[in-house]
Amino acid sequence: MSGMSKIVKTITNIAIPFILIYGLYVIAHGHLTPGGGFQGGAVVASGLVMIMVAYGSVWTMEKIKEKNLSMLESLGAFCFILLAFLGLAFGSVFFNNYLVGSNSLFGTVPAAGSGLADINTAGVIPLMNFAVGLKVIAGLFAIVLVMAYAVTKKEAKE
Amino acid sequence: MDKRSIAAVLAFSVVAVFFIFTALLIHPFGAPNSTAMDDDIITNTQTETGANNAVTSVVFDYRGFDTLGEATVLFTAVAGVVMLFRRLKK
Numbered sequence: 381m382s383g384m385s386k387i388v389k390t391i392t393n394i395a396i397p398f399i400l401i402y403g404l405y406v407i408a409h410g411h412l413t414p415g416g417g418f419q420g421g422a423v424v425a426s427g428l429v430m431i432m433v434a435y436g437s438v439w440t441m442e443k444i445k446e447k448n449l450s451m452l453e454s455l456g457a458f459c460f461i462l463l464a465f466l467g468l469a470f471g472s473v474f475f476n477n478y479l480v481g482s483n484s485l486f487g488t489v490p491a492a493g494s495g496l497a498d499i500n501t502a503g504v505i506p507l508m509n510f511a512v513g514l515k516v517i518a519g520l521f522a523i524v525l526v527m528a529y530a531v532t533k534k535e536a537k538e
Numbered sequence: 539m540d541k542r543s544i545a546a547v548l549a550f551s552v553v554a555v556f557f558i559f560t561a562l563l564i565h566p567f568g569a570p571n572s573t574a575m576d577d578d579i580i581t582n583t584q585t586e587t588g589a590n591n592a593v594t595s596v597v598f599d600y601r602g603f604d605t606l607g608e609a610t611v612l613f614t615a616v617a618g619v620v621m622l623f624r625r626l627k628k
Contacts, residue, residue, distance in 0.1 A: 411589040416597065418608075450620060457613055464602065475602035480588040489588045504591035505598045508605075515609060519616040530623040 392434040399427035407513035411502035411521035417509040421516025428521045435529035446529075449522035456515025463504050463511065479503035 384390065406413075406420030432440040466478030479486055480503030490497035501505075539547075565571060579600065580592060589595040597605055 393616065409614055410598075411591050411594050414593070415590065416591075417592050444619065450616070453613065453616055460609055461608070464606065475599070477587050477599050478588070486588075490582050490584055490590055497590040502587060502595070503599075505587065505589050505594060508598045508602070509594070512605070512609060519612050522616055523619045526620055526623045530586075 383439060384434050388434050392430055393410045396427055396431060398492050399430070401425055403514075403517075408506070409499065409508035412497055412499065415538060417512030418516055420509075421513040422520060424513070424517045425520035425524075428517070429524050432521075432525060432528060437475055437525060437532050440525060444525070446522055446526050449518045449525065450519035453522060454513050456511050456513075456518065459511035460508060460515065463508055467497075467504065477503040477505065479507075 403420045403423030405419055406423055407416035408420075410416035410420065446497070464475045466472045467478050470476070471478035480489065482503075486500055486503055486506050488501050490501050570576070579596060583589060583592045585593045587599045588597040589599070
């Protein structure tokens with residue numbers, strides 16, 4: 381199957397940057413606004429699935445191998461566990477938020493109360509959001525891609 | 539009515555009565571029975587974790603171990619699906 385019609389492909393090309401930017405925004409602002417790694421990852425993964433539906437799973441599988449997706453997913457999981465163990469190393473407790481209050485990367489403490497905070501806050505939480513987001517993007521997209529590819533191949537055989 | 543219908547009606551009424559009484563006994567919305575943990579998290583989340591979003595601070599800081607479990611579930615799901623469909627690729 382070589383994807384859908386030219387109309388669908390054009391509309392996908394127009395819509396996909398907005399979907400990806402929105403998903404990445406939800407991941408990056410997980411510690412400030414509703415959302416986080418899981419939710420933003422699901423948004424980005426559904427955008428990628430839209431590409432796969434428009435262009436066909438065979439084309440997508442040629443561009444992105446499912447081996448690479450599995451590797452990215454494992455990389456996300458590894459970063460997440462690594463951050464947890466860094467909390468054990470630097471802060472004496474597993475999952476310790478050792479960056480908060482250190483005034484380095486993401487280390488600022490926001491003013492108390494309900495005000496706007498800048499993005500450079502919350503310690504390891506944004507880093508964990510990025511790791512989980514990478515994991516969810518690669519994981520969900522790998523699931524859908526592998527299943528769609530298998531079904532397409534099976535239909536082509538029959 | 540045969541015996542099955544009577545038994546079904548009886549079981550339905552008992553369950554319905556239980557549900558209605560539970561719905562009447564429930565505390566009003568926004569007034570939980572104990573608020574100690576909520577208040578503690580809401581007052582301390584900005585100084586302890588630096589995150590303005592209290593939900594994310596719970597998910598990734600106070601209960602990070604739970605999130606690790608969720609990530610493991612996702613990892614297992616992906617591994618299972620990829621393993622299941624590996625033969626159909628050829």
